[in-house]
Amino acid sequence: MLTEQDSQWREMPWQRALDDASPAAARALEKSLGGCDLCFDEGLILARAAGKDLLAMLRVADELRRRAAGEQVTYVVNRNLNFTNVCIVGCAFCGFSRGARAEDAYFHSIEQLVAKCAEAVSCGATEVCIQGGLPRDLDGSFYASLLRAIKAALPHLHLHAFSPMEIIYGIEKTGLPLLEYLRSLKEAGLGSMPGTAAEILDDEVRQHISPNKLKVRQWVEVIRTAHQLGIPTTSTMMYGHMEQPEHWVRHLLLLREIQRETGGFTEFVPLGFIHSQTRLYRAGRARPGSPFSEHLLVHALSRILLNGHVPNIQVSWVKLGFADALACLDAGANDFGGTLMEESISKSAGANFGESVSPGELRALIRTIGRIPAERTTTYKIRREFPHPGTDELLPLERMATQPANSLAAGLAEN
């Protein structure tokens, strides 16, 4: 079994790993190296891979990453704004939401949020990522008013905002049709949208983990309509709870189908389930997140199944911690996400990897795996590549879970 301490797998040439794999796994991997799309059955063989098949899969995913994205690891300087934690939806996997009367319930005003954006810009941010809970009494005009107020003060800041669930809520509150509503948000300054609220795109699983949330059909409709209007989105998947490998495969193939039609996904972000403060886990209905080897597997599977369609696979350092995030960058991923500056959602669910990382720290982390850091925009235009270390590049050693990243390059692999 692969563990955080064992890292020899990172050095093995993909051709050698492929030679050791079973015929079925090797066939699927060779097909993907040849640029062909894998079908559900082939995806499932990989999703269930263990031992030498898993090792071959990780190495092939890394090779596909190299071909698609080269040696750069990109990141964006951004700030997360979780403007309220008040929410009526009640997802069982959520540790973030509060009732309106809870002692620690909050709702930041538009003025406060504009001030936070200005602070972010003064720290070099090019993007703010805005998402929040769904309060019962939310004013229907809030989302558009917020975008307009930020754009009026900071016209060059990219506004990456509102999940498909929030869009559905906006429609409910305003009574506008989807197309018109999204167009009004775009006119107000919306630059792109997070493809969150996807969790697992399977209505049966959703019925258990978030019965009041939007259905698969609605998620797909919001995303397709956004893409149609020229609003790019990310795509995500939450794994490590009560889903099975076949759900990962179906989810990824659905994203691939949408991407074929629209080309609107900028990236895919696997989001490991953070269990400890959630009802789902406490009620004994979910796994306690994924072991290390499953994090690697899901990132590699994403690279392989989306190969040729979605060029960027992002690690979520907030969910994984720095050490595991770096390992996933050697298993198919090529993007480190954002600096965030503040992040409440994962922390509330029990993650303890911090709320913020400086660009210098991110670059220092990226160099520990021998890759080249590059700052990007939200839509993956390179702003600046950093081939040489700068004086501000310090490893956040005290926050590097399990062990310092540079010691990950040594050690023995089992599989």
Ligand code: SF4
């Ligand atoms: S995940 Fe989002 S929609 Fe669900 S309860 Fe939490 S804040 Fe509300």
